[in-house]
Amino acid sequence: MNNPVILVLTKEIDLYYTFRDNIREVFGNSITLRSNHFLPVYLEDVDLILSSVPDSLVKDFINIEKTKAPLLVANRSIDFKKLEKLFELPRAAQCLLVSNDEAIACESVTMLKYLGFDYLDFYAYSPDMENPPDLKNIDIAITHGLANLVPKGLESVIDLGNRRLDLSTLFDISKILQHNFDHAHHITMGYVKNVARIGRELANSVRNENYINSSLQAVLNTVQEGVVFIDNEGRVSLFNEEAGSILGIDSQAVLYKHYSDVLDEFQIDKVMETKQQIPRQMIQVHGLNLLATLTPILQEGSFSGIVLVFQDVTHVERMEQEIRNKKLQSGLTTKYSFEDNVGNSMIMMQTQQLAKKIARSDYTVLITGESGTGKEIFAQSIHEYSSRNKGPFVAVNFAGISESLAESELFGYAEGAFTGARKGGKAGLFELAQNGTIFLDEIGDAPLKIQAAILRVLQEKQVMRVGGSTVIPVNVRVIAATNKQLEDMIRKGEFRDDLFYRLNQLPLRIPSLQERKEDIPDLITYFLKQKNSQLSFSPAVMEKLSSYRWPGNVRELEGLITYLSVIVNEREVSFSDLPFQIQDGFPSNMHPDKITRLLEHSGDLHLYKDILECLMVTQGENAGIGRSTLQAMLSDKISESKLRTKLDILKKYGLVETGIKKQGTKITNLGINMIEHI
Numbered sequence: 001m002n003n004p005v006i007l008v009l010t011k012e013i014d015l016y017y018t019f020r021d022n023i024r025e026v027f028g029n030s031i032t033l034r035s036n037h038f039l040p041v042y043l044e045d046v047d048l049i050l051s052s053v054p055d056s057l058v059k060d061f062i063n064i065e066k067t068k069a070p071l072l073v074a075n076r077s078i079d080f081k082k083l084e085k086l087f088e089l090p091r092a093a094q095c096l097l098v099s100n101d102e103a104i105a106c107e108s109v110t111m112l113k114y115l116g117f118d119y120l121d122f123y124a125y126s127p128d129m130e131n132p133p134d135l136k137n138i139d140i141a142i143t144h145g146l147a148n149l150v151p152k153g154l155e156s157v158i159d160l161g162n163r164r165l166d167l168s169t170l171f172d173i174s175k176i177l178q179h180n181f182d183h184a185h186h187i188t189m190g191y192v193k194n195v196a197r198i199g200r201e202l203a204n205s206v207r208n209e210n211y212i213n214s215s216l217q218a219v220l221n222t223v224q225e226g227v228v229f230i231d232n233e234g235r236v237s238l239f240n241e242e243a244g245s246i247l248g249i250d251s252q253a254v255l256y257k258h259y260s261d262v263l264d265e266f267q268i269d270k271v272m273e274t275k276q277q278i279p280r281q282m283i284q285v286h287g288l289n290l291l292a293t294l295t296p297i298l299q300e301g302s303f304s305g306i307v308l309v310f311q312d313v314t315h316v317e318r319m320e321q322e323i324r325n326k327k328l329q330s331g332l333t334t335k336y337s338f339e340d341n342v343g344n345s346m347i348m349m350q351t352q353q354l355a356k357k358i359a360r361s362d363y364t365v366l367i368t369g370e371s372g373t374g375k376e377i378f379a380q381s382i383h384e385y386s387s388r389n390k391g392p393f394v395a396v397n398f399a400g401i402s403e404s405l406a407e408s409e410l411f412g413y414a415e416g417a418f419t420g421a422r423k424g425g426k427a428g429l430f431e432l433a434q435n436g437t438i439f440l441d442e443i444g445d446a447p448l449k450i451q452a453a454i455l456r457v458l459q460e461k462q463v464m465r466v467g468g469s470t471v472i473p474v475n476v477r478v479i480a481a482t483n484k485q486l487e488d489m490i491r492k493g494e495f496r497d498d499l500f501y502r503l504n505q506l507p508l509r510i511p512s513l514q515e516r517k518e519d520i521p522d523l524i525t526y527f528l529k530q531k532n533s534q535l536s537f538s539p540a541v542m543e544k545l546s547s548y549r550w551p552g553n554v555r556e557l558e559g560l561i562t563y564l565s566v567i568v569n570e571r572e573v574s575f576s577d578l579p580f581q582i583q584d585g586f587p588s589n590m591h592p593d594k595i596t597r598l599l600e601h602s603g604d605l606h607l608y609k610d611i612l613e614c615l616m617v618t619q620g621e622n623a624g625i626g627r628s629t630l631q632a633m634l635s636d637k638i639s640e641s642k643l644r645t646k647l648d649i650l651k652k653y654g655l656v657e658t659g660i661k662k663q664g665t666k667i668t669n670l671g672i673n674m675i676e677h678i
């Protein structure tokens with residue numbers, strides 16, 4: 001008996017070979033096969049037509065009229081061994097399923113999903129379809145033996161090979177041709193075994209992925225920073241709990257979404273493009289201040305995604321505050337408050353009252369006053385009395401400090417900013433004073449470049465470390481102090497007027513000791529107690545101390561008490577115990593002969609004496625006298641500008657003083673003592 005003949009109709013010749021092999025696997029050589037690719041075919045000899053195309057298209061291949069052979073449209077299955085290639089694809093990978101027919105492509109998608117690959121996103125595609133899917137975000141093309149149809153530009157292709165004949169079709173063939181095959185159960189077993197294996201591997205791979213993902217997620221959830229991983233296609237593939245709580249979004253709402261839809265504000269575009277890290281950048285997201293670092297991840301040299309780590313700055317500030325509080329114990333704190341400020345004179349009481357009002361506001365303060373009057377005590381007291389008293393008080397003194405040192409002290413420096421820069425960089429005093437007060441002592445000595453930088457901090461409320469690129473927001477109150485006439489310095493171009501006006505929002509002038517002589521006894525008692533000294537003072541000594549000019553103010557008085565407590569042992573201090581310059585009424589370094597010589601160099605001694613005598617006559621007037629009154633009183637007639645020059649010289653040597661607000665000129669004790677010497 002002749003072998004039955006099957007005519008196999010396929011569009012591609014390769015598919016014929018697949019069908020041929022499948023049929024031989026089951027029926028051996030007991031069936032003769034013909035193909036539309038090998039002509040001629042004698043239709044009258046054909047017992048069965050097996051078609052890979054739908055029956056409506058069969059007529060395109062053969063003259064169907066010429067045969068009575070039954071037509072069987074092949075059901076097709078998948079080569080399970082080749083499915084393993086799909087395990088390497090990540091969750092939500094965008095897959096284009098390429099076939100030569102849209103219906104077949106759709107059927108393949110259904111089958112792959114049915115087999116368990118439903119965690120991948122499939123799009124059916126055939127070259128002649130009317131509405132092809134958007135190819136922009138496609139990661140990979142999957143095809144059954146039709147790699148030549150993959151659209152251009154798509155480089156990653158998985159070829160699962162031609163789809164083989166399904167078991168049901170093989171059974172149909174055997175039924176139609178009444179051609180039994182003995183080892184049918186082996187074939188069935190083989191199929192089932194393959195399906196079971198693929199199912200098991202699929203389950204393992206999904207379970208592994210789930211396991212790894214959930215362990216990683218659990219680890220990331222313990223981190224107190226928002227951590228997000230964006231894969232190289234821009235999809236959010238990890239999103240920890242802190243990220244959700246900072247941004248107020250549920251992780252499920254962002255996972256597997258494209259970053260541009262859910263995390264638009266983070267400059268991810270830039271890192272995707274440049275593959276460069278953006279370290280510690282301040283970003284405003286939903287009205288929050290976030291400190292974010294974006295790091296591109298390179299695995300074996302190829303870009304695999306971006307790790308985004310961010311913190312809410314208020315949280316960062318809280319942490320820094322904790323560190324700062326520890327630092328407070330090591331010196332960034334105040335020693336004085338208003339209670340320690342000795343002095344009950346009217347002028348001191350008024351100054352204290354004003355200082356308390358100033359403390360309640362948060363504006364910048366400029367404290368002026370002669371050296372040693374207690375400007376720093378006031379600055380500390382204001383801080384203590386203010387709402388910032390839980391924060392640090394940081395003092396910096398500009399006297400004799402170089403420009404570069406001042407810059408790195410104030411603003412800190414970034415790691416590697418200069419040779420010898422400390423690893424990790426160093427925080428500047430502005431940063432250390434966060435939420436507290438910074439005291440800029442001797443601001444008149446600050447170099448011009450530093451003045452400009454301080455002005456910038458005051459205006460922008462942020463600092464940048466030397467050599468760094470990150471701006472750090474600072475919330476600091478500035479109290480500045482000086483014993484210099486800043487207005488004079490502005491005129492000479494030595495001090496920036498814009499900084500002066502910015503600092504001078506709340507001016508506070510501390511009176512000199514000479515202006516509050518009634519406080520001297522209290523101050524002496526205070527210093528004696530401090531030094532645990534039992535010294536007492538004779539009335540003559542007390543009188544001398546009251547009439548002395550105290551150019552070094554309270555500091556000089558404190559120095560005297562220290563001196564006396566060392567050299568006078570537990571007894572009454574007599575006049576002769578006093579240092580020479582006090583006995584004589586002159587401060588150290590300013591002997592009358594020296595002053596006389598200096599005045600002689602600057603003009604007519606007689607004129608200076610005349611001026612001092614006129615001022616002495618009017619000494620009782622608290623406010624001093626104006627220049628034109630003084631001009632009229634002089635025995636020699638001189639111009640007002642010459643008088644101004646002479647007064648400036650007398651002022652320079654401490655013989656006269658002028659009030660800040662046009663209060664006129666007054667003679668000092670030193671001036672009075674000098675009259676006899678000139």
Ligand SMILES: Nc1ncnc2c1ncn2[C@@H]1O[C@H](COP(=O)(O)OP(=O)(O)OP(=O)(O)O)[C@@H](O)[C@H]1O
Binds near residue numbers: 341376442482554555
């Ligand atoms: N009212 C006061 N009560 C107690 N001690 C005071 C008072 N004023 C000043 N002192 C003491 O005098 C010294 C000088 O004070 P402080 O350093 O505050 O002066 P300053 O005006 O800031 O000086 P400078 O201009 O030189 O920086 C300090 O040792 C301080 O303890």
